[in-house]
Amino acid sequence: MPSSIDFNSDLGEGAGTDMALMPLITSANIACGGHAGNENTMRTTVELAIRNKVAIGAHPGYPDRERFGRVPMDISARELIESIRRQVESLVGIASRMGARVTHVKMHGALYNQGERDATVARNIIFGVQAATSGHELVIVAPPGSAMAQEASGMGMKVAREGFVDRAYEPDGTLQSRLIAGSVLTDPADGVRQALSFVKNGGVTAVDGTFLKLAVDTLCVHGDTPGAPDIARAVRDALGKAKVKVAPFRS
Numbered sequence: 001m002p003s004s005i006d007f008n009s010d011l012g013e014g015a016g017t018d019m020a021l022m023p024l025i026t027s028a029n030i031a032c033g034g035h036a037g038n039e040n041t042m043r044t045t046v047e048l049a050i051r052n053k054v055a056i057g058a059h060p061g062y063p064d065r066e067r068f069g070r071v072p073m074d075i076s077a078r079e080l081i082e083s084i085r086r087q088v089e090s091l092v093g094i095a096s097r098m099g100a101r102v103t104h105v106k107m108h109g110a111l112y113n114q115g116e117r118d119a120t121v122a123r124n125i126i127f128g129v130q131a132a133t134s135g136h137e138l139v140i141v142a143p144p145g146s147a148m149a150q151e152a153s154g155m156g157m158k159v160a161r162e163g164f165v166d167r168a169y170e171p172d173g174t175l176q177s178r179l180i181a182g183s184v185l186t187d188p189a190d191g192v193r194q195a196l197s198f199v200k201n202g203g204v205t206a207v208d209g210t211f212l213k214l215a216v217d218t219l220c221v222h223g224d225t226p227g228a229p230d231i232a233r234a235v236r237d238a239l240g241k242a243k244v245k246v247a248p249f250r251s
Contacts, residue, residue: 035069
């Protein structure tokens with residue numbers, strides 16, 4: 001069982017949970033203008049992270065606000081790389097002007113899922129991150145054993161392996177589609193059970209009952225999951241009782 005684990009959330013997306021979640025997490029992935037977010041929301045969320053001593057990360061997505069970046073877009077590799085560069089650089093610039101720094105980057109939605117399975121997409125995502133200011137120094141947050149994790153490591157970048165406390169898993173280790181009922185876990189007890197399984201057992205149980213060995217460095221609760229603050233609070237309490245320190249994965 002790890003002595004410490006990071007606890008992250010995707011914020012700055014307009015879900016209305018940022019104020020409640022920020023004191024409960026150790027890393028914030030801030031939407032930076034693709035699927036959601038603008039300069040004002042980025043500044044507000046960075047300020048909130050600074051106030052709560054939370055690590056600041058970029059959360060780029062497909063530039064598709066209508067579908068919240070959760071549907072793959074048919075764009076060229078060059079367009080994808082440039083979009084990610086702009087998004088990451090935008091947050092890096094805002095954080096820098098506020099006296100803070102961006103420490104990590106995590107893809108959103110369809111980009112995250114594609115980067116998990118497709119080495120070419122993963123490589124282009126990383127090229128986009130590296131093209132941004134300080135891009136080579138950023139930690140890549142990715143699923144354990146994913147194409148994204150392998151490509152990032154192969155390019156000499158640090159990786160933080162991520163597990164979700166509010167999502168159901170398929171037997172192949174991918175997240176169950178949000179289109180399927182029950183794929184989003186909204187009961188705090190389920191979130192606690194999944195979090196403790198990651199830290200105590202080294203993995204989680206898939207929807208078919210099989211156990212998936214998934215070693216992780218960080219746990220995530222989505223900011224737009226119904227009841228996210230209640231889930232986060234319950235997970236923090238449970239980790240404390242299990243004597244697992246919650247701290248940023250870079251420390």
